[in-house]
Amino acid sequence: MTLDYFFVLIFFLSLIFLILRLWTRNSKKYTRSKDKDPASVLMVAGSGGHTREILSLATTLGKHYSPRYYIVAETDSVSEAKIHYCEKQRGGDDVPQEYQIFTIPRSREVKQSYLTSILTTCRASLSSFPLVFKLQPDVILCNGPGTCIPICFAGLLLKWFSVKDTYIVYVESFCRVTSMSLSGKLLYRFVDAFFVQWPELAEKYPGAKYMGPVVS
Amino acid sequence: MGKTIFVTVGTTQFDSLIKKITSEEALETLAALGYSQLTAQIGRGEYEPSESTSRTNGHPAVSVSWFRLKASIEDDIAASDLVVSHAGAGSVMDCLGLGKPVLVVVNEELMGNHQTELAHKLAKDGHLHFCGVKDLVVSLKSLDWSCLTPFPPGEPAKVARFLDSALGFV
Numbered sequence: 001m002t003l004d005y006f007f008v009l010i011f012f013l014s015l016i017f018l019i020l021r022l023w024t025r026n027s028k029k030y031t032r033s034k035d036k037d038p039a040s041v042l043m044v045a046g047s048g049g050h051t052r053e054i055l056s057l058a059t060t061l062g063k064h065y066s067p068r069y070y071i072v073a074e075t076d077s078v079s080e081a082k083i084h085y086c087e088k089q090r091g092g093d094d095v096p097q098e099y100q101i102f103t104i105p106r107s108r109e110v111k112q113s114y115l116t117s118i119l120t121t122c123r124a125s126l127s128s129f130p131l132v133f134k135l136q137p138d139v140i141l142c143n144g145p146g147t148c149i150p151i152c153f154a155g156l157l158l159k160w161f162s163v164k165d166t167y168i169v170y171v172e173s174f175c176r177v178t179s180m181s182l183s184g185k186l187l188y189r190f191v192d193a194f195f196v197q198w199p200e201l202a203e204k205y206p207g208a209k210y211m212g213p214v215v216s
Numbered sequence: 217m218g219k220t221i222f223v224t225v226g227t228t229q230f231d232s233l234i235k236k237i238t239s240e241e242a243l244e245t246l247a248a249l250g251y252s253q254l255t256a257q258i259g260r261g262e263y264e265p266s267e268s269t270s271r272t273n274g275h276p277a278v279s280v281s282w283f284r285l286k287a288s289i290e291d292d293i294a295a296s297d298l299v300v301s302h303a304g305a306g307s308v309m310d311c312l313g314l315g316k317p318v319l320v321v322v323n324e325e326l327m328g329n330h331q332t333e334l335a336h337k338l339a340k341d342g343h344l345h346f347c348g349v350k351d352l353v354v355s356l357k358s359l360d361w362s363c364l365t366p367f368p369p370g371e372p373a374k375v376a377r378f379l380d381s382a383l384g385f386v
Contacts, residue, residue: 032384039383047227049306060376064385078227081287139379167382171375175305175334193382195375198337209378213370216313 034064039138042069042155046145051079053143053174055086056215063090067098069135071128073106073147104128104147117146125150129157136164143171143215144183152187171195172208174215180205218252218276222296224289226304229261232349233321237300238265238280242353247275249356255296256282257289290314298361303331303346312343312367319355320346343367 032039043058045051051072058068068087072079080101087099104127106120124147132140132154140155142148148170158164168191172184177198180188188194194208202210223237234256236242246254256265265282286292289307293299293314300319301307311318320335335346342365347355 030384031386034385039385049226049304049309052306052309056370057372057375060372061379062376062385076227078285078287085287139383141379167379169375169379173305174309174370175303175331177333177337179330179333181330193378197370200337211371211374211378213368214372214375216309216369216372 034062038064038066040067040069040135041065041139041141042071042132042135042137042151044140044142044145044148044151045070045072045076045079045083046143046147047073047076047079049175050143050145050173051076051082053171053215054141055082057141057143057171059086059090065139067100069137070099070101071131071147071151072101072103073145074103075106076103102131104131106147121146121149125153129154132158133163137166138164140166140168141171142169142183144173144176144181146183149183149186152191156190167192169193169195171214172197172201174213176201178204218278219250219297220253220255220295221246221251221298221300222289222292223254223256223300224292224307225257225259225261225302226307227285228259228302228304228323230259230302230321230323231261231263232325233300233302233323233352234258234261234263234265234282236349236352242356243278243280244275245353245356247278251278251297252276254278254280255292256280257286257292258282258284260284300352303335305331305334308334308338308344312338313369315366317361317364318344319352319359320344321352322346322348324348338367341365341367 043054045054070083083101105124128150132151136158140152142152152168155166155168158166170187170191172195174197178200188205195214196202196205196208196210197213202208225233265280267281293311293316299311299316300321301311303320303322308320322332322335338344339346345359
């Protein structure tokens, strides 16, 4: 009987500890130097339009976001070429441009059925988790290809286990006007900042930030 | 020198569009509308249009050329008078960004087809026209391009500024 009480006590103590941890982390305010303390950022390029959108965002990030890690699907050589092209355009800065491209298996090919998608998503997760744990980025930036689901959850694990306070930003794709993508629905409640680009979607998801279209 | 039409399907495959736009019926319509050059970006499609020049009744013929993928199709869009595009957001944004009139052709075969959302919205707001593969030729004949208004570019710098302040960069 006393043992039961003991466990209940332990349970509540750890709960209080966890709440305190989360609370103090959220309320902490600090400043960061652009020169001395750059932030590493991991960006998930999907294919086609997703890549275009993420690169549109990437090119406006200052040089204090370094190194920049890009994740592309294995079968997507076009996205890789686009990333190299955009990174070259950045040139002109004095510091050497630090970026790296990693490939992981696709979660879903266009036109693939939902059932086999589950299997391929598992395969994609297996290679994205170790990658995120290894890189431990300061920021994860993504815009909704299936690949970003395991990447973001790996980032959440880093946070929950207090390994790294990774800031996760999700920008719902420009093509989502009235309905949220599956990735968006899954990640909406968990990420640190969630952007939508159309007022129709902002109305349905009041927790999302809306500042008009943010990709060009 | 006649006008140029550029057809793009992005990184996907959209054989039914490529077949339709290079069909005799479509090429005749284009010739009648004053087009002399059709360039098609066919992505991963299986159907390869013949590069021959079409025969038409009385109008100068339309010459057809195609390629699969390029790092950037910006030059092709810039050089064209009209773009026929799949509904992919990237291609649509490329065209709107360059101020080109766009006819978006919706691919009904895609799963979940959320792409139509964007085409519907942008058409409703008067920035582009859209149609299905079946009514492509009719649309080319009848659509009014002068009523379209430019779409203001998005502002990615807003996200960068937000991130700067969230991370405490000063």
